Amino acid sequence: MRVGSELSAEEKRGGEALAETAGEGPGEGPARGTQSVRRALQLLRRVAKCNDHGIKLAQLVRDSGLDRATAYRLLCCLVDEQFVDRDAEHLYRLGPQAVLLGSLLPQPTPLLRRFVPTMKRIGRIGGDTVFLMMRQGDLVYCAHREEGSSPIKILTTNIGQRRLIGTGTGGRAVLGLMDPAEIAAIHARNAAQYAENGLAVEQLLQTGVAAREQGCMVTFDAFGEVGVAGFGIAFRMGEHAMGALSIATLTARFGYERQHRLRQLMETELRALGLQPAQ
Incomplete structure (x- = not known):
């Protein structure tokens, strides 16, 4: 000191x-x-x-x-x-x-012990790759990924990879848990990086409003991946922690009915974990 x-x-x-x-x-x-x-x-x-x-x-x-x-x-x-x-x-x-x-936590960590069985069920039933994205400051990081039962694997994010909040399906879903002032502050701190992604603060704020109103986030062609769609639902853990479960799939097999079924599945699984999906 x-x-x-x-x-x-x-x-x-x-x-x-x-x-x-x-x-x-x-x-x-x-x-x-x-x-x-x-x-x-x-x-x-x-x-x-x-x-x-x-x-x-x-x-x-x-x-x-x-x-x-x-x-x-x-x-x-x-x-x-x-x-x-x-x-x-x-x-x-x-x-x-x-x-x-943190480094002394046993493997797998308590977080993974809690989420992995849920992610395996979603991947088996829905067929798509499932991602657990957790907030870390101004970023979200991929804490875990489970490949689904579909023979076509959409692996848009690697375990341990970090992205700015508001980019990627899970990162956009998390915006729905944040107030406008916090979103604006994050954009101000990372203005250059958001500019590289073509994201103005108004776009992040609009995404946050949409995620709150819809209770989920649907994306198409994120990160320039043409033909790839995503679906994510954010959640809170305790007072401070927040994250999202998301899936990546082919746009061709992601119509409204399938979006509805996936939403029901993911919301049911999150509630079974004692978590309240974003509303």
Whole structure:
């Protein structure tokens, strides 16, 4: 952790407030301790959500609703324990201990243990390749892919591949879970890359509205793949995590009736997992 001369003005204010509230007195107890853990985890999740670009203390305070002194005290602890890192520009990102814990997860991960049987059923019944796309900051990444029973395999995305939110079927479906201000902020941070894909902020906002109103996303010829169609449904996991299940198929075999059957199948499977599909 940096010495006082290296702290930003906002962090110095946090430190001054911390000195006034240090040793919070006889009210400290099991309930208070549990509250502190929850607040620290809340900050850790928000840092992870903005990990690609980093996040300032002031933004964490605004997003979390915590007072500056509490947020600063908890962040200092997370920095000391190396779960959070603070760079020379006073931006917070995940630290090495957070990354290490993720790498120690057993294989397959709990996420895959939960979703793989569902994806296998969708692939077997529907016949198409099924993708699990999870949000990671301004991106979605392919956490898993299951090939369907059809002899023609549409493999548009590889496991581990990352795409900007709003590109690809799953990435477009996820826009339906986000408010317009968040969508605009993501576009602003990645304006050059969106321009390369020919996507203006107005298009992302319109896609978000369509995904919310329809409760799903249907795409045709994404990424220049002529004759390829996609169908995706987004979902939330807890307060912060969001993702989408999507399929890739041939446009020729993706009429309205088949879209309807796939939607029913995917919504049923998501509800069986205890997840509420986007509405």
